Amino acid sequence: MDTAEIRRRFVAHFERNGHQAVPSASLLLDDPNLLFVNAGMVPFKPYFLGQETPPYRRATSVQKCVRTPDIEDVGKTTRHGTFFEMCGNFSFGDYFKQGAIELAWELVTRSREDGGWGLEESRLYPSVYDDDPEALELWKKITGLPEERILRLGKKENYWSMGVPGPGGPCSEILYDRGPAYGPDFDAARLGPDMPFALEDRLLEIWNLVFMQDELSAVRSKSDFDIAGSLPKKNIDTGMGLERVAFLLQGRENMYEIDVMFPVIEKAMELTGRRYGAGGQQGHEDDVRFRVVADHVRSSMMLIADGVVPGNEARGYVLRRLLRRAVRSMRLLGFEDRALPELMPVSRDKMGETYGELHRDWERISTVAYAEEDAFRQTLRAGTAIFDLATTELRSGGGSQLSGDKAFALHDTYGFPIDLTLEMASEQGLSVDEAGFRRLMTEQRERAKADAKAKKGQHRDARAYREVADSLGRAVEFTGYTDVVTEGAVRGLVTAGGVVASAREGDEVELVLDRTPFYAEGGGQLADQGVIELENGALLQVRDVQSPITGLVVHKALVLSGEVTPGLAAQGRVDIERRRSISRSHTATHMVHKAFREALGETATQAGSENSPGRFRFDFSATGSVPTSVMQDVEERVNDLVLADLAVHAELMSQEDAVKSGAMALFGEKYGDQVRVISVGDWARELCGGTHAHRSGQLGVVKLLGESSIGSGVRRVEALVGGDAYRFLAREHVLVAQLSEALKVRPEMLPERVHDIVEKLRTAEKEIEKVRLAQLLANGAQLAADAVDVNGVKVVAHRADGAGGGDVRTLALDVRGRLAAGEPGVVVIIGSTGSGADTKVAVVAAVNDQARSRGVSANELVRAVGPLVGGRGGGKDDVAQGGGGDASRLDEAIALVGTEVARATGQPGA
Incomplete structure (x- = not known):
């Protein structure tokens, strides 16, 4: 059964049982604790944390995930990889333990002819938390298995939490016995609370059912926490590793040999002349390298598809490591030519059967990946030169071991992998202080963990916002697309201390209206400002507008006069000049984005923006600096279309229809089922929830100030719009006129004249330096x-x-x-x-x-x-x-x- 069919049967099974099928979210979500989505439940976290009300009571998904804590161990085990797909079913206050167990057991054991997976019951071993007798009895009742077939495991194995105060609960796993070839015989009834290491390959976990029932008040570690009480609504969160089930159903040894991954290994064998599964020590080392290649090529491709570009920090650094480890592994297998152009299309063709964007965006994806390989090949050449210098110094001093400090500097500063250092040192009859290197790596890793731990607890405490949203009973109505003045009513007040009953002159407060014309910051567009006047005469100055949870708009305001209390009628008035200026900037950003894609190709995809009054900055993917001629062409193209006075219009449609219509969707942005598409004439089309000018002519003029690098593979353009652009050009005109007068040349001759003057100054400085040096030596x-x-x-x-x-x-x-x-x-x-x-x-x-x-x-x-x-x-x-x-x-x-x-x-x- 191929992987696509396993996935299809999973989703179909839960759809038949009343679940809403939810498409996979992007690997990139706005979460301070996560670089990437690392579990199927992550997109549903706001529902489990009570920050948002779920739009359905039952859901199912096959979520793209990336986990990277142990990148260096990939390939050494047969179970773990960086990218994987997690199948899950979720209940938000609907069914609980019995329903979860029944649904999972039914799919796993139902015959293949009837749409199930047909795994033999004799090989399946459920596990329960050893302090959850209810789950134990349910497993016996539902499956008919004797108690001695059910493992009882402790907190470390079978209790789940997010690692922060919030929901948690016991787990039940479904384990598959792979037989005596994979571990010793065992007696399930006699196993202790910890799964023996020797059994981890034999008893393979394929599905984890989390019974989210407890409210955790203090989480000190995975197995040390306080339970404050029961959750008001009990939820179900399950995770089933698609790759694990695939290698069981396909009769393979491990996840690297399944249908969507092994073709990459086959291509790598063809390129290197080495054989996967050859046996022996060298064969084992090669097998690990083949697995690294298969895993990292796929993971890198999926990350780039979701908008990550290689860099030296955070997500970009992870991607860079993955790409470089894949290239390095091919080198260690004996292939020194460009590897990614040979391997990545193979992975694309397999994964593209499910993720069509891999084919649609292939030009961009491949450009980013191949450029990084080329850069790494240069790094390898430079690192080799530095290595040679280090070994020469070592030999001249009579040494025979490269220090851990040197090896670490090669790795950390120059990106030179340790295994290449080991290999090259061995070729020259030298050793490397691996212990010293590992110590420095551990220290670096511990610092990284400490930094990550310091970020824990950054989940926004949304209880106050949730309380206001629940009392409101519906989403705040945004009227700002058509109105800048709206009548409404005060529905809630929030301060640092939570929900409050009133606010007075001088207080800073977050105010919620049932209807608002104020745009909340999002999609790169800054928030509106303005005033809110209440029926009792109270006046508030709106300084910022945010949407802390879906459907809620909060106005961060200063009470200028009077008293504010919920229930009062209110009139919100947006600062119209600021709004118009920001809207012009936002429309200009769309136009510049389209013009750069025309000039540089489809790879020039937006990677960020900020739309401010009269100016904007636009970040986009690019492998190098943008030529001045391209900047001029883009600016000219945009201003020609400004003069064409194209209509700017918005349409609501499904996301699928929007993409089919040619609208751009930005990476990492969260879109609903219904999306808003902004079109500038029939030229630029993009999914966008922001405010815009009504016609391109209202922009007046767009002036690009310049471009620069803000990281590997990302360039930033800054620009002015409308009156700000006009004033800038006016100042430039005056400056040019002054220079022309001072230098006695026409404006078009200024560059040549200035160049001549600079060259004369340089020549004079050199002559002065010669004279000065001669005087000194005299x-x-x-x-x-x-x-x-x-x-x-x-x-x-x-x-x-x-x-x-x-x-x-x-x-x-x-x-x-x-x-x-x-x-x-x-x-x-x-x-x-x-x-x-x-x-x-x-x-x-x-x-x-x-x-x-x-x-x-x-x-x-x-x-x-x-x-x-x-x-x-x-x-x-x-x-x-x-x-x-x-x-x-x-x-x-x-x-x-x-x-x-x-x-x-x-x-x-x-």
């Missing part, structure tokens, strides 16, 4: 002639005011070369520049071979002088340099040189 002969004899060593100690570090070094080496051949000689030059806090002192010591044979070291001289100039330094015995920030004791420092030479030559009193 003193060299006299300084050498004036050398003082200290115990038979010619010493020059000179203060060069106004000379910087480079000049000081040049002079010191020049003077040393002028000293009489064959005589011991020492030169110390101390220069200073700047004054006060900006003072910089440079010290250079140069010692010839004869002086070094007498015991004089340039390194020791600089170390001795350093404290007197407020700094330090060092180097080799022949030349050393240092610096500081204190020029008050330079004469003392000069005098100290002779003393140090006398001490070094054995006669400190000389």
